[in-house]
Amino acid sequence: MTDDEVKHFQTHGWVKLEGLLDRSLVDKLLERAITKMGSDPLTLSTDRPTELRPNDFKWYERWDGCSHHDEWIKTLSHSPAMATVASALMGGPVRYYYDHVFVKVPAANAGTETPWHQDLPHHPLDRQGAFTMWMPLIDCPPEMGTMRFLNGSHRCGPLGRYLNRDDGVNLLDEHPEMTERFEISPALHLKPGDATVHDLGIIHYAPPNTTATPRWVYTLQWLPPQARYTGAPNHRTDGHGLELDKPLDHPRFPIIPTE
Secondary structure, three states: OOHHHHHHHHHHOEEEEOOOOOHHHHHHHHHHHHHHHOOOOOEEOOOOOOOEEOOOOOOEEEEEOHHHOOHHHHHHHOOHHHHHHHHHHHOOOOEEEEEEEEEEOEHHHOOOOEEEEOOHHHOOEOOOOOEEEEEEOOOEOHHHOOOEEEOOHHHHOOOOOOOOOOOOOOHHHHOOOHHHHOOEOOOOOEOOOOEEEEEOOOOEEEOOEOOOOOEEEEEEEEEOOOOEEOOOOOOOOOOOOOOOOOEOOOOOOOEOOOO
16 A cells, blocks of 8 residues: 555545455455356345345346355455555544445346446445445456546535436436536556455446456445444344444444554
8 A cells, every 4th residue: 555545545536456465365255256156146145145046236246245154255354454455545443344246247148337326325324434445356357347436526425326226317317517527537457456445425337348257346345433323224234233323333343453
């Protein structure tokens, strides 16, 4: 982690980190994901994590909360090494939030673009500051649908819920001025072990995967420890007895020590 990378993240709301994960870790993550989801991947049920089913949303298949069902993955997601990177970007202590494996299926298999949206309005959090580490497990050229960001748009605050809507409306349909206010980031080619990190408030999207190969990605999310729970429904937080308007002080969401 360099000072320039931290500055880029703070200024633009996202940053590319080259070689964040060792290739051996990436290969093992991919192996474990394929074992769970299949080489022609399907989504693992959140309430019955051994049950496979097609995802309701056509652009990806997913394995939610994978570190809660795989002890080896948990050693990575809850490691001081990863927390140290997250802390450098957040500027202080960090709380583990959640992890996933996302697989963007090829467009030829009914995969579509991921619409322009912010993540934050879909989370039960009272403030900004949370972010996602997005780590491809295979070589990901732009043709596979790597993400694009509107640089600096994380400063706008929540603009509405647009992800997984059934009316086809995305954020830029209702806020077209955003493309005039903020420059779009370049198309990225990410190698296994690279990562992008993006603030949950940044406006972003991913084009369709126009290759014949599924795009396998592992994501890891972090919270500022002082973030408080709003009570809104969310599969990350439902059923854990969290207290309204209190920090997420629960074994599911530990503050991870740094190195």
